[in-house]
Amino acid sequence: MTTFDDRERGFEAKFAHDEDIAFRIAARRNKLLGQWAAAKMALTPEETDAYAKAVVQADFEEAGDEDVIRKLMGDLLAANVEIDEATVRQALAEQTVEARRQLMESK
Template sequence: MSALKKRARALEDEFAYQQEFMFKAQARRNALLGLWAANTMHRPDGDAYARELAMADVGAPDGAFNRVRADLRSAGVDCPDEELRDRMVVMLKDVARDMRGY
């Protein structure tokens, strides 16, 4: 295998790793978001809600955000969109750091 082909293969492998890593990190972030939201809404089914939310982004790019925003509003909890997005960013950074081990 030529050096150019090896380099292309290495780049493809790195891209695949990054995509898988982000998928797992977003799923974990969504689960944490679900636990937080369930606690905020005083839901007794926090673990089940978190599991549902863990896969919410699979079907739509903003699936978890839209679901939590709608659920918070229907529960009468005031949480501005910017605050919710900021919380999601912080949670994703924390999860990614934990997954990397530092």
């Protein structure tokens, strides 16, 4: 039984590690998305920092990326930035790659 218990603990540890990495990538991606959107809205550096944090917080509203996309679309359109949802989704994909790269480089 010990071999199976050890194997189970190993799988649980790997699952926990993978979930932690996924969370870190999503949080970093959302921060980068906030900075991207802030640049489009011509925010000051202080406003950019606050906005990036707000985008990270928006991701906790519901599972998936729709809450972040809704926030970005609403804020960009409110700031009179001409943008469509496809562009925001493309930025989300690009920032996901960048966040993963940054996280892997930091290790």
